[in-house]
Amino acid sequence: MAELRAAEAVETLGRRTVQGVEELGYHGALLGESLYWILWGWRIGQPVRMNHIVKEMVSVGLNALPIIAVLSLTVGAMLAIQGIHTLQTFGAQGKVVLGIALSVTREFAPLIVAILVAGRSGSAFAARIGTMVISQEIDALRVIGINPVRYLVAPALLAMIVMLPAVTFFSDLLGLLGGGLYSAPLLGIGLDVFWQRTLEALSVEDVLQGLAKSGVFSVLITLIGVANGFSVRGGAEGVGRSTTRAVVISIAAILIADMLFTYFMNR
Amino acid sequence: MEQTPAIEVQDLRVRYGGRDILKGVSLSVRAGEILVIMGGSGSGKSTFLRQLLGLEKPFAGAISLLGRDITRLAGRQMYALRRSMGVAFQGGALFNSMSVLENVMLPLREHTRLDEQTMRIMARMKLEVVNLAGFEDLTPAQLSGGMIKRAAVARAIVMDPKLLFFDEPSAGLDPVVSAELDELILTLRAAMRMTIVVVTHELESAFKIADRLTFLDRGDILMTGTVDEVRACPNPRVQSLLNRTPEHGEVDADAYLRRLTGR
Numbered sequence: 001m002a003e004l005r006a007a008e009a010v011e012t013l014g015r016r017t018v019q020g021v022e023e024l025g026y027h028g029a030l031l032g033e034s035l036y037w038i039l040w041g042w043r044i045g046q047p048v049r050m051n052h053i054v055k056e057m058v059s060v061g062l063n064a065l066p067i068i069a070v071l072s073l074t075v076g077a078m079l080a081i082q083g084i085h086t087l088q089t090f091g092a093q094g095k096v097v098l099g100i101a102l103s104v105t106r107e108f109a110p111l112i113v114a115i116l117v118a119g120r121s122g123s124a125f126a127a128r129i130g131t132m133v134i135s136q137e138i139d140a141l142r143v144i145g146i147n148p149v150r151y152l153v154a155p156a157l158l159a160m161i162v163m164l165p166a167v168t169f170f171s172d173l174l175g176l177l178g179g180g181l182y183s184a185p186l187l188g189i190g191l192d193v194f195w196q197r198t199l200e201a202l203s204v205e206d207v208l209q210g211l212a213k214s215g216v217f218s219v220l221i222t223l224i225g226v227a228n229g230f231s232v233r234g235g236a237e238g239v240g241r242s243t244t245r246a247v248v249i250s251i252a253a254i255l256i257a258d259m260l261f262t263y264f265m266n267r
Numbered sequence: 268m269e270q271t272p273a274i275e276v277q278d279l280r281v282r283y284g285g286r287d288i289l290k291g292v293s294l295s296v297r298a299g300e301i302l303v304i305m306g307g308s309g310s311g312k313s314t315f316l317r318q319l320l321g322l323e324k325p326f327a328g329a330i331s332l333l334g335r336d337i338t339r340l341a342g343r344q345m346y347a348l349r350r351s352m353g354v355a356f357q358g359g360a361l362f363n364s365m366s367v368l369e370n371v372m373l374p375l376r377e378h379t380r381l382d383e384q385t386m387r388i389m390a391r392m393k394l395e396v397v398n399l400a401g402f403e404d405l406t407p408a409q410l411s412g413g414m415i416k417r418a419a420v421a422r423a424i425v426m427d428p429k430l431l432f433f434d435e436p437s438a439g440l441d442p443v444v445s446a447e448l449d450e451l452i453l454t455l456r457a458a459m460r461m462t463i464v465v466v467t468h469e470l471e472s473a474f475k476i477a478d479r480l481t482f483l484d485r486g487d488i489l490m491t492g493t494v495d496e497v498r499a500c501p502n503p504r505v506q507s508l509l510n511r512t513p514e515h516g517e518v519d520a521d522a523y524l525r526r527l528t529g530r
Binding site: 131132135137139140143144145146 | 317320321322343345346349350352354356357358360361362363373374377378
């Protein structure tokens with residue numbers, strides 16, 4: 001009996017592993033196909049349409065700006081509070097500017113933006129495509145002769161690759177502002193001096209590293225969102241399940257990728 | 268002279284996870300004919316339609332649409348063939364993010380380089396055909412079930428296809444609206460000389476529109492014939508579908524026990 005159960009456990013493990021590898025392959029295939037349509041589509045008369053890209057850019061980027069602004073200001077201020085509190089122990093409050101500058105641009109802005117966009121747009125990709133699978137709209141696209149990857153995935157991917165770093169830059173500025181608003185009065189300096197010190201503390205590379213990260217995140221969020229959308233089965237409940245799954249896996253992937261990226265960039 | 272058939276299916280086999288869904292189906296549809304594919308749930312008729320539409324690849328067999336084997340066509344050729352096919356899906360499958368007019372125009376946008384105004388006019392003409400003039404600016408969510416199906420027909424015929432497919436046209440409609448849709452199917456064939464394949468389980472509508480009927484049961488074709496031939500067919504499975512009598516197959520005691528015990 002125990003042997004049987006052990007064999008079952010091994011079988012389950014094996015099946016899960018195969019599923020995982022399959023899913024990874026599916027994401028890779030989606031990425032490859034999207035790039036094919038982006039680069040070659042117009043040559044064979046089936047272009048990725050500009051108006052679709054612009055529409056996606058507005059929904060993933062522009063519409064997210066207000067909430068990103070609020071969160072970035074909050075995180076900036078939070079870093080200042082914690083920074084001053086900790087550095088006071090060493091009597092080194094003045095160093096808080098450096099701390100805020102580096103952590104906002106290298107870590108917090110890309111992460112906050114990616115997690116927020118995963119929740120807003122990654123889930124929206126999964127829900128939209130999942131609903132289209134259920135209502136046979138994907139089949140309808142295919143019988144009209146419209147490749148669903150070209151029509152739905154490629155514009156989203158392009159829009160995300162452009163907008164996520166742009167929004168991250170916006171978040172950099174507001175995060176620094178949030179930090180400055182809290183810490184400048186405590187340090188007895190003006191915002192202009194805070195800004196000047198921030199610029200001295202930062203190198204171009206710090207900012208670029210954050211933006212490059214958000215480029216990686218944009219690909220992860222899009223692929224995980226659409227892949228979960230396409231694999232929806234079983235009606236409205238299935239759409240809900242895939243949407244949740246897309247967000248959870250996106251955030252996990254973002255954090256793991258962030259760690260790996262940071263490790264390799266700073267060796 | 269014998270015309271080449273518009274649709275020719277040879278020994279089509281479809282298998283999912285070791286189970287045979289279609290067990291070698293052969294069928295031929297003449298140009299300009301209305302063929303109705305009938306069968307109960309689980310008969311394989313939906314799977315058969317997905318194969319005819321080129322949405323899935325078969326395990327074995329060949330499907331020729333307008334003389335071209337779609338199981339072997341390259342992407343570009345299939346793309347070209349799509350221009351001559353129209354499909355009205357069961358739930359309409361209209362794109363919810365677009366207006367009715369945009370939905371109908373989509374195949375034109377994809378396959379032609381006509382200017383915007385021309386495309387609008389062509390789409391409106393098809394909406395006139397399906398009796399939906401004046402509703403073009405509504406979104407699918409604002410339409411009734413019957414209107415959604417008619418809008419889907421307008422989208423299916425906007426490229427003037429040679430082949431037209433209907434999936435369960437009367438499902439979920441009241442008898443009057445359903446009869447109107449049957450009329451529309453007959454009108455389309457008369458006006459545009461299309462070859463039409465209808466998948467349904469509604470007997471009344473099937474008898475009204477069909478030139479020939481095909482009965483699909485458990486992955487096999489029971490028979491294909493005209494309405495009169497079908498009525499006269501002695502096959503008990505066909506008759507039980509016609510007379511809506513529940514089927515009582517032979518009970519195999521051993522198999523029954525095996526199923527219960529799961530061995």
